[in-house]
Amino acid sequence: MPELIHSGKSIEEATKVAIMIHGRGATSASILSLSQYLNLDEFALLAPQAQGGSWYPYSFMAPDANNEPAFSNSVEIINKVVQNLLDKGFQSDQIYFIGFSQGACLSLEYTSQNAKKYGGVMAFTGGLIGEKLNPTKYKGDFLGTPVFIGSSHKDMHVPLSRIEASAELIKNLGAEVKTLIFPDTQHTIRQEEIEWINRNMLK
Template sequence: MPETILRGKPLEEAKKVAVMVHGRGGNTASILGLADYLHLDDFALVAPQAPGNTWYPYSFMAPDKSNEPSFSNSLKTLDGIVEDLKAKGFDSEQVFFIGFSQGACLSLEYTAQKAQKWGGVIAFTGGLIGEQFNPSKYGGDFDGCPVFFGSSYQDMHVPLSRIEESALQFEKMGANVKKLIFPDTNHTIRQEEIDWVNENILK
């Protein structure tokens, strides 16, 4: 199991947990830095570190086999975190996922394969993973779980078409989806995204 860093409130005291998933080339420090901007004071923060700073080696839309076994192992990492949290008494509504770029893709993929009423899913530039979009992989009911997608209209790594397909899939599975798509080409997290997430999911 990859190294996992704990920050924020101790798990024994927290009523909410944010699983924070870094992007390709990032690390736990880079994703935990978002806590300076997001309303996470009441959260325990759990940040896993990807081996070699990448959750899978190629694009999230590369041929599926090319990203194995890293992709499957990365899903197992998130599942291990969730199972550990459940063993500590947290239910799914107390667990939030926050990811950027590759970490957003992985968070979306995991929560769609394990759809239930999570506390929230926050995807800063991400979409569901696979060479072809394959809705048959996903099952369950989000039961109104808030899900956020934020990106530029022409991101260099994540096509808008995949974001829109992913958002529609989440809606079909009962999520309360919000998309904010910006008229730039920057691979970043914008203040408008931070503000919306703080006011509507992390309030």
């Protein structure tokens, strides 16, 4: 198994698990601090740590080969966490994904490559990964999984056009997608995003 920090309820007690995926240059501990703001009291929280603090070396829209093998390895790390939960008897709809920036991109990418009914996917500033979007990479059916993407209208790392194209593709895989786009230019997580998620996805 990858290096994981576990917080919240024990796996044995929990009926829901959130896989929390940090951004570039951050840590599993930093993404876990979001649990102070999100309604996650009933969850087991699992936060994998990227080697060297980065899931892949270049922009999420760099030529695909530039981010290999790190990108494929990172997808496999998330897959191992998910498979371990399924082996322990969790259903996919008891599994939630929460990510920021690189972690948001990885959350959207993993779940779209393996679309099924998840508890929810919460992506704070992210989109699907690749120089160009390749719909043939993605398979399965989200079966109405709620997917949230929040961002600035002009984020320095994640263009709005990629968020919109990602949301469309994810909708076509059967997800209920909500995007919240803000008029600022901050690369951050906003109070309004937290409140929307608490009210609609973690109530």
